[in-house]
Amino acid sequence: MRIFWILLKKELHAFFVSPVAYVVLALVMVLNGFAFRAALSILESAPSEGSIVSWTFHAMWFWLSYFFIFPLLTMRLFAEEKKLGTLETLFTAPVRAWQVVGAKYLASVIVYCVLWLPSLLNFKFAHWISAGAVEVPSGAVQGAYLILIVMGMFNLAVGCFASSLTSNQIVAAILSFTLSLLHFLVGIFIMVVGRRLSDTVVNVVGYFAATEHIRIFTAGLIDSRPLIYYLSFSLLFLSFTHHVVEFRRWRP
Amino acid sequence: MIDVQNLTKQYAGRIAVNDISFRVEPGEIVGFLGPNGAGKSTTMRILSGYMPATSGSARVAGFDVFQQSLDVRRSVGYMPEMAPLYTEMRVKEYLRFRAELKGLSGYAMRKRVGEVMELTGVNEMRRRLIGNLSKGYRQRVALADALVHQPKLLILDEPTNGLDPVQIRHVRDLLRNLKSKHTVLLSTHILHEVEQTCDRVIMINNGRIRANDTPQHLAAQMRSTTLLHIEVDGKGDLMTDLSALPGVRKVADEEQLVTPWRRFTLRVEPGNDVRDAVLELAMKQNWRIREMHRQLPTLEDVFVEFAMNAGAPSDSPTHVL
Numbered sequence: 397m398r399i400f401w402i403l404l405k406k407e408l409h410a411f412f413v414s415p416v417a418y419v420v421l422a423l424v425m426v427l428n429g430f431a432f433r434a435a436l437s438i439l440e441s442a443p444s445e446g447s448i449v450s451w452t453f454h455a456m457w458f459w460l461s462y463f464f465i466f467p468l469l470t471m472r473l474f475a476e477e478k479k480l481g482t483l484e485t486l487f488t489a490p491v492r493a494w495q496v497v498g499a500k501y502l503a504s505v506i507v508y509c510v511l512w513l514p515s516l517l518n519f520k521f522a523h524w525i526s527a528g529a530v531e532v533p534s535g536a537v538q539g540a541y542l543i544l545i546v547m548g549m550f551n552l553a554v555g556c557f558a559s560s561l562t563s564n565q566i567v568a569a570i571l572s573f574t575l576s577l578l579h580f581l582v583g584i585f586i587m588v589v590g591r592r593l594s595d596t597v598v599n600v601v602g603y604f605a606a607t608e609h610i611r612i613f614t615a616g617l618i619d620s621r622p623l624i625y626y627l628s629f630s631l632l633f634l635s636f637t638h639h640v641v642e643f644r645r646w647r648p
Numbered sequence: 649m650i651d652v653q654n655l656t657k658q659y660a661g662r663i664a665v666n667d668i669s670f671r672v673e674p675g676e677i678v679g680f681l682g683p684n685g686a687g688k689s690t691t692m693r694i695l696s697g698y699m700p701a702t703s704g705s706a707r708v709a710g711f712d713v714f715q716q717s718l719d720v721r722r723s724v725g726y727m728p729e730m731a732p733l734y735t736e737m738r739v740k741e742y743l744r745f746r747a748e749l750k751g752l753s754g755y756a757m758r759k760r761v762g763e764v765m766e767l768t769g770v771n772e773m774r775r776r777l778i779g780n781l782s783k784g785y786r787q788r789v790a791l792a793d794a795l796v797h798q799p800k801l802l803i804l805d806e807p808t809n810g811l812d813p814v815q816i817r818h819v820r821d822l823l824r825n826l827k828s829k830h831t832v833l834l835s836t837h838i839l840h841e842v843e844q845t846c847d848r849v850i851m852i853n854n855g856r857i858r859a860n861d862t863p864q865h866l867a868a869q870m871r872s873t874t875l876l877h878i879e880v881d882g883k884g885d886l887m888t889d890l891s892a893l894p895g896v897r898k899v900a901d902e903e904q905l906v907t908p909w910r911r912f913t914l915r916v917e918p919g920n921d922v923r924d925a926v927l928e929l930a931m932k933q934n935w936r937i938r939e940m941h942r943q944l945p946t947l948e949d950v951f952v953e954f955a956m957n958a959g960a961p962s963d964s965p966t967h968v969l
Binding site: 399402403406409410413414480481484485487488491644 | 698721734736
């Protein structure tokens with residue numbers, strides 16, 4: 397466990413001394429600003445059932461930021477070490493593969509959580525500036541950020557896996573972007589062609605539709621099924637990553 | 649300290665290391681010598697627990713490199729070829745991180761990092777980013793990293809690669825001083841280094857061990873010719889007379905010196921010493937000799953000869969060529 401913390405500290409350090417974390421943070425803040433503005437204008441124009449929170453996370457701007465984050469945060473995790481050759485130094489120190497994978501993953505999750513902190517302030521400010529006229533339901537906020545973190549954990553695990561497959565960061569980024577996008581498109585696919593398919597197909601695919609999850613959680617409903625779905629798939633991809641990294645040691 | 653038995657490593661059908669066996673005793677400095685692609689790095693990677701062997705076994709400090717990988721890694725200080733380092737970290741920061749990974753902590757860790765920085769001469773660079781260091785300094789940081797946990801065995805893959813002559817000398821002295829505390833296995837293709845530093849040389853080519861002996865023995869065993877340089881002043885056909893001596897293979901007339909002195913290089917068959925015969929000849933013919941110098945084969949000659957015959961199969965792996 398001690399080794400794990402040492403590695404985690406090093407990974408976090410690597411994030412914050414490189415410009416990557418700040419570039420992503422700036423990007424996310426800008427896009428969130430747009431998403432928030434879009435939500436405000438919707439609420440302004442007509443009375444609506446949705447709250448400011450649910451409209452923010454339904455904005456196109458939000459999804460735009462959503463897809464850029466994961467490749468940018470995870471592409472260098474393993475690919476850079478492979479390219480530099482430092483994987484060799486790392487794995488000739490007394491460390492276990494799960495410690496390395498876990499530390500890299502957890503570091504990216506922590507950075508990811510930090511990315512969303514400024515967006516919380518948007519809601520606080522809206523409430524404060526409008527002297528309470530803009531209602532920010534706390535259930536919706538909690539639900540939204542819970543599903544954001546859990547979806548993030550899933551996509552970061554996918555990104556981790558993509559990075560472990562290659563020594564080229566660009567390839568890792570594209571792979572992780574493609575996988576995340578494919579996952580997202582499944583939900584869109586249902587929205588587009590849903591009426592022509594049987595109910596069972598729609599229901600089954602609906603279980604892993606990210607847009608659907610966001611809709612439910614930003615309404616303040618906490619459904620355990622998506623949580624379990626995302627967490628178990630995160631574990632699955634992390635164990636894939638572990639196998640890829642550890643494969644070196646077993647290859648005859 | 650190291651016990652390798654019938655070790656073989658294949659990469660996708662290509663054999664990198666072919667059935668090698670050797671032992672390294674505690675306190676020895678052993679040089680791994682061979683042309684590029686001979687299998688030096690592969691063997692070292694297996695010994696340091698980075699990758700497994702296809703077949704055969706290797707034990708380091710009493711631990712099996714595959715079964716007890718973590719124990720092996722704790723007792724080995726490994727410096728990979730090209731000294732890969734995290735370029736975004738500072739020297740001291742990096743060494744502290746590595747020391748912590750290898751189980752040091754607190755005051756002992758900080759003290760030890762200070763010691764190795766002093767020892768390897770990177771102290772004045774401790775606040776610099778590794779990415780901004782020159783090749784020589786990076787190499788030394790990697791060496792400091794290998795030393796930091798005071799491992800029983802040091803495995804150094806081309807430790808002097810990319811260093812200038814002064815730094816090479818520094819590393820060589822450092823290795824000799826380490827001898828009392830550590831066993832060292834280093835790979836190199838700089839022969840001078842092996843002759844100066846190592847107790848024993850393991851020559852490896854095409855994945856097989858071709859020689860395993862002290863540097864002096866290897867040079868002596870070598871079947872190539874010795875050279876005899878002489879400077880003489882005499883009348884008559886000196887070339888023919890010298891060539892007629894038994895054991896002389898070839899005589900070369902070197903550049904004309906200030907007359908009447910002439911300089912010859914005699915290639916002598918192995919196992920012959922023609923110095924007496926040359927002197928007798930000179931006395932008989934009334935020549936004057938002002939220099940006679942025998943040049944014994946160096947390890948470099950062994951190496952070149954052995955690298956030239958790279959393709960030739962060897963049936964006696966412990967004998968040169």
